[in-house]
Structure formats: C-alpha cells, structure tokens
Amino acid sequence: MDYVNLLAPPSAAHPFGTDNFGRDVLSRVLHAYTIDMQIALFATLFPFVFGTLVGAVVGYVGGMAEAVFGRVVDAVITFPFLVLVIAIVSVLGPGLGNMYIAIGVVGWVFYARIVAAEVKVQTRLDYADAGRAMGYTHARIVFRHLLPNAITPAVVYWMTDMALAILLGSSLGYLGLGAQPPAAEWGVQIADGKNFMATAWWISVFPGIAIVITGLGFSLLGDGLAEVLRGRR
Numbered sequence: 001m002d003y004v005n006l007l008a009p010p011s012a013a014h015p016f017g018t019d020n021f022g023r024d025v026l027s028r029v030l031h032a033y034t035i036d037m038q039i040a041l042f043a044t045l046f047p048f049v050f051g052t053l054v055g056a057v058v059g060y061v062g063g064m065a066e067a068v069f070g071r072v073v074d075a076v077i078t079f080p081f082l083v084l085v086i087a088i089v090s091v092l093g094p095g096l097g098n099m100y101i102a103i104g105v106v107g108w109v110f111y112a113r114i115v116a117a118e119v120k121v122q123t124r125l126d127y128a129d130a131g132r133a134m135g136y137t138h139a140r141i142v143f144r145h146l147l148p149n150a151i152t153p154a155v156v157y158w159m160t161d162m163a164l165a166i167l168l169g170s171s172l173g174y175l176g177l178g179a180q181p182p183a184a185e186w187g188v189q190i191a192d193g194k195n196f197m198a199t200a201w202w203i204s205v206f207p208g209i210a211i212v213i214t215g216l217g218f219s220l221l222g223d224g225l226a227e228v229l230r231g232r233r
Contacts, residue, residue: 007200017202019192025202028184029210035185036214039096039169039178040162046104048158051111055154056147058112059119060138069116076109085168086177094177099169107161111154118150152229159222163215170211186211 002022010017016025058069076084088102122128123146131141166186172178173187181188186207193203 007196007203009200010202016206017200019189019203020196020200025189025206028189029186029206031184032186032189032207032210033214035096035179035183036166036169036211039099040165040218042096042100043103043165043169044107044158044161046100047107047161048111048154050104051108052115052147052151052154054108055112055115055117056119056142056150059116059150060123060142060146062120066116069112073109073113076106081106082168082171086172086175089172089177094172094180096169096179099172099178103165103168110161111157114154114157115147115150118153119146122146122150152226155229156222156226159218159225163218163222166211166214166218 002018002024004022005014005018006022007020008014008018008022014024014026016029018024019028054069058065084106085099085102088105089098092098092101119142128141128146131145136145169178170185170187170190173185174191175187176191179185179188181192189207190204193200193205193207196203
C-alpha cells in the first residue's frame with residue numbers, strides 16, 4: 001500500500017493506476033491470473049472427468065440408465081446454471097472451495113450429455129460390434145475403444161467452459177460469494193472499484209479487460225483444438 005499515491009491515474013510509474021489503498025492495479029491484475037486460472041481449471045476438472053465417465057457408461061448401457069439420466073438432465077436444465085450455483089454457494093457459504101463444489105454438482109451434467117450422445121453413436125459402428133464378437137469386456141469396449149473416439153466434443157467444450165468458469169468466478173467474486181478480499185481476483189477488483197467509476201475508472205476497467213482477453217483466448221484455443229482433433233479423426 002502506498003498512501004502517497006491513492007487513486008493515482010495511469011502513469012509511467014503505475015501503468016494501470018492505483019486503487020483506493022494505493023496498490024498498483026497492474027500488479028494486482030497480473031497476480032489475479034493465478035487465482036483465475038485456478039478457477040478455470042479446478043472449477044471444470046471434476047465436471048469434465050466425472051461427466052465424461054458417467055456419459056460413457058450411460059451412452060453404452062442405455063435403457064433404464066439413459067431414462068434416469070434424462071430425468072436428471074431435465075431437472076438441472078430447468079433452472080438457469082448461474083442461479084443454481086448461487087443458490088448452492090449461498091447455502092454452503094462464500095469462498096472458492098464452496099464455489100468449486102457448487103459448479104461440480106451442476107456442471108458435470110453437460111459433459112455427460114455430450115459424451116453419452118457421442119458414445120451412443122459409436123456403439124452402432126462396426127468396430128463396437130467386432131469388440132463384442134471378440135469377447136472384450138464391457139469396460140474395455142467403453143474406455144479403450146468407444147470413449148477415445150467420442151471424447152473430442154467434450155474436450156472442445158471443456159476449453160470453452162474454462163472461459164465461462166472465469167466469468168462465473170468473477171461474477172461470484174463481484175457478488176461476494178467467490179474469492180474474498182483482499183485476494184487479487186478480477187471480480188473482486190471490479191467490485192472494489194465500482195464506487196470510484198466516476199473518479200478512478202481504471203480500478204474496474206483493467207480487470208474487466210483482462211477477463212475479456214482471457215475468455216477470448218480460451219474460446220480461440222477451443223476452436224483451434226477442435227480443428228486439430230477433427231483432422232486426426
């Protein structure tokens with residue numbers, strides 16, 4: 001904290017200015033990458049892994065398992081994703097750990113639905129029938145043969161979901177339900193500067209730009225990865 005340079009505008013010494021405590025905004029925006037990249041990974045890793053496994057099993061087994069899973073999907077998508085996450089975090093309490101739990105409880109359904117649909121298509125192909133005829137176990141057919149050919153859409157969605165996780169984490173941080181002050185997190189920084197928009201706009205604007213650039217980067221990464229994976233199929 002530098003009490004001599006409270007709310008200092010962007011300058012050579014402080015390219016992004018300082019906040020109401022004299023803290024360098026550029027340093028805090030850069031440091032916030034550690035937290036927001038953590039949110040992007042940890043908030044999506046469990047939904048990706050668990051949803052992929054559930055979707056592979058449901059898509060292969062079908063029948064009653066598919067019917068039950070369909071009702072679960074209907075129950076989840078009935079409510080807006082953000083509303084469900086906020087409700088769960090409100091019950092569990094603010095903090096990154098509870099935010100990961102809330103996203104994991106809801107987010108795995110979307111991965112499972114994608115993988116289940118792809119696996120169901122793969123089971124109708126000749127190589128799946130050949131595996132059954134050769135006496136392969138169900139686990140080998142699903143996880144060694146079907147899933148590698150069905151996981152591409154889920155991986156592409158995962159990249160996009162990382163961008164959405166950053167937006168969600170920043171939104172919850174802004175609302176006081178995600179990362180807690182004085183943590184350097186983009187949503188928290190935007191909330192810190194909301195009362196100074198007329199006099200010190202840089203406190204909120206530069207973290208917002210960082211969110212946009214990072215989200216765009218993950219979106220482009222997802223598009224590029226989709227092209228690469230489709231070319232290898």
